[in-house]
Amino acid sequence: MGIEQKLGDMGVVTARLEDLVNWGRTRAMWPMLFGLACCAIEMMSAQAANYDMSRFGMELMRASPRQSDLMIVAGRVSRKMAPVLRRLYDQMPDPKWVVAMGDCASCGGVFNNYAIVQGVDEIVPVDVYVGGCPPRPEALIHGIMTLHEKVKLESFKDWS
Amino acid sequence: MTLEPVMEVTVNDLKHLLSERAAEGDTLLLNMGPQHPSTHGVLRLLLELDGEIIVRCIPDIGFLHTGIEKNMEAKTYVKAEVMTDRLDYLNTTGNNLVYVMAIEKLVGLDVPARAEVIRVLIVELQRIASHLVWLGTHALDLAAMSVFFYCFREREKILDILEMCGGQRMMTTYFRPGGLWRDTPVEFESAVRDFLKVFPRRIDEYEALLTKNPIFIDRTKGIGIIPKDKALEWGLTGPTLRGSGIEYDIRRAFPYAGYENYEFDVATDDGCDVYARYTVRMQEMRESLKIVQQALDNMPMGPVNSANRKFVPPPRSELGHSMEAVIHHFKLWTEGFEAPKASVYMPVESPRGELGVYLEGDGGPKPYRVHFRTPSFTNLQAVPWLAEGHYVADLVAIIGSIDIVLGDTDR
Numbered sequence: 001m002g003i004e005q006k007l008g009d010m011g012v013v014t015a016r017l018e019d020l021v022n023w024g025r026t027r028a029m030w031p032m033l034f035g036l037a038c039c040a041i042e043m044m045s046a047q048a049a050n051y052d053m054s055r056f057g058m059e060l061m062r063a064s065p066r067q068s069d070l071m072i073v074a075g076r077v078s079r080k081m082a083p084v085l086r087r088l089y090d091q092m093p094d095p096k097w098v099v100a101m102g103d104c105a106s107c108g109g110v111f112n113n114y115a116i117v118q119g120v121d122e123i124v125p126v127d128v129y130v131g132g133c134p135p136r137p138e139a140l141i142h143g144i145m146t147l148h149e150k151v152k153l154e155s156f157k158d159w160s
Numbered sequence: 161m162t163l164e165p166v167m168e169v170t171v172n173d174l175k176h177l178l179s180e181r182a183a184e185g186d187t188l189l190l191n192m193g194p195q196h197p198s199t200h201g202v203l204r205l206l207l208e209l210d211g212e213i214i215v216r217c218i219p220d221i222g223f224l225h226t227g228i229e230k231n232m233e234a235k236t237y238v239k240a241e242v243m244t245d246r247l248d249y250l251n252t253t254g255n256n257l258v259y260v261m262a263i264e265k266l267v268g269l270d271v272p273a274r275a276e277v278i279r280v281l282i283v284e285l286q287r288i289a290s291h292l293v294w295l296g297t298h299a300l301d302l303a304a305m306s307v308f309f310y311c312f313r314e315r316e317k318i319l320d321i322l323e324m325c326g327g328q329r330m331m332t333t334y335f336r337p338g339g340l341w342r343d344t345p346v347e348f349e350s351a352v353r354d355f356l357k358v359f360p361r362r363i364d365e366y367e368a369l370l371t372k373n374p375i376f377i378d379r380t381k382g383i384g385i386i387p388k389d390k391a392l393e394w395g396l397t398g399p400t401l402r403g404s405g406i407e408y409d410i411r412r413a414f415p416y417a418g419y420e421n422y423e424f425d426v427a428t429d430d431g432c433d434v435y436a437r438y439t440v441r442m443q444e445m446r447e448s449l450k451i452v453q454q455a456l457d458n459m460p461m462g463p464v465n466s467a468n469r470k471f472v473p474p475p476r477s478e479l480g481h482s483m484e485a486v487i488h489h490f491k492l493w494t495e496g497f498e499a500p501k502a503s504v505y506m507p508v509e510s511p512r513g514e515l516g517v518y519l520e521g522d523g524g525p526k527p528y529r530v531h532f533r534t535p536s537f538t539n540l541q542a543v544p545w546l547a548e549g550h551y552v553a554d555l556v557a558i559i560g561s562i563d564i565v566l567g568d569t570d571r
Binding site (some may be wrong): 113 | 329
């Protein structure tokens with residue numbers, strides 16, 4: 001039971017390098033362990049037993065931006081936090097992606113006021129927006145699946 | 161938007177906060193947070209270290225300042241309630257409870273008996289859920305990873321019950337001034353009974369993993385000692401206070417929402433350390449189960465909303481044949497109800513301590529001032545003097561034992 005059943009005794013497979021690399025990137029995308037507010041609790045739920053993001057090769061949350069590929073902005077970003085968030089994003093090595101989790105990170109949500117950045121896309125480029133306040137863990141996983149689909153279509157040029 | 165650069169400061173700028181040895185370069189300044197897995201959110205701590213030992217610990221809060229209190233002034237009383245969920249996001253229904261009870265106190269609104277019992281039941285379930293997140297993350301910080309998975313497994317069961325009632329897992333806004341949004345669904349009772357059946361054994365499971373675990377005991381016993389008098393001096397509340405052996409619980413001292421009708425013990429421990437606060441919270445989960453059991457067994461039948469149509473919208477069935485109901489409905493959803501020019505303070509016992517709301521009305525449909533006295537903010541004040549003299553690794557245990565939620569601290 002394994003890949004040899006599908007391949008027979010060929011031993012060699014041809015594929016586009018980009019496809020292979022992108023496939024590898026989607027299968028081991030390490031998110032940064034970076035919780036801001038309420039959504040971080042749902043992000044933890046998505047990691048825990050019931051939803052188990054490790055099914056998608058994403059169980060390894062890295063506390064350091066230097067080791068992570070994906071920033072999940074989980075929660076509201078205040079004006080005091082915004083420069084910190086940008087610095088964390090700058091510290092992540094390429095290729096890197098951002099998921100804006102929840103309404104606050106996507107557009108400010110219910111907090112249309114002086115303190116909250118009205119959408120994290122004002123400070124970092126966002127690949128996928130996940131709606132909800134907070135989004136269910138399923139919604140986050142769907143967002144990440146969507147990101148995987150996007151990554152599969154990327155070319156090397158995008159990151160060079 | 162333009163970003164201000166991350167603030168860079170020198171030792172000279174911080175001279176008044178640091179020890180004298182810092183100026184000579186004797187000690188090391190280390191930044192912990194705001195992005196750190198063990199600060200439970202976006203707390204920043206500036207540490208002055210002598211080797212591994214903390215000389216000074218300076219907390220920097222406000223990274224999650226949301227302007228909730230100010231935003232609530234721009235909304236009608238009912239619309240502002242959705243903001244309260246997002247304060248302390250582990251105790252969402254508890255925040256709803258304190259806010260709606262403050263409104264009820266302000267305008268003098270009655271609550272039917274059934275609604276009160278359901279409120280208590282839901283809030284106690286939420287307390288267990290909050291303690292489960294605390295236990296999971298606290299154990300995770302102390303490198304006991306499996307507890308985290310077990311805790312979140314049970315927490316999902318509670319969230320399913322909340323979702324059943326309020327339609328949302330976390331931000332239910334299920335309590336409304338004068339009662340509840342709606343009655344509980346039929347499957348509610350069996351779901352809670354199932355939970356009551358399995359959960360006591362689950363607590364035993366957690367305790368089996370931690371209570372006598374030598375690594376856990378080494379990391380928690382004798383760490384972060386809060387003496388009795390100091391706990392009182394600093395205004396600590398909740399399990400942080402009860403872990404110092406002081407039996408003070410607002411549910412018992414100033415009963416609200418019918419807590420005087422339930423039999424439960426106020427969990428205390430004389431240990432004064434991180435371990436004592438752990439045992440208090442474990443005990444509290446068992447006590448909450450007792451309250452849930454009593455609430456479920458003695459659930460009265462009847463309406464879940466006050467019949468006072470000036471504050472509570474009429475049921476949809478009335479709208480078809482009663483002009484008065486239509487007028488009330490229209491008035492409540494466009495303008496909202498008016499509260500008198502007065503102020504109230506309403507405290508409740510949240511999983512973290514005394515959660516109070518000060519609500520001031522100006523005669524109009526919007527609050528003039530809403531202020532939350534949040535337990536995380538007050539309890540966080542203890543961290544600097546608790547951390548002094550400990551290792552950096554113990555600071556993680558201390559922060560965990562205070563159980564802060566930064567949404568609650570910064571508001």
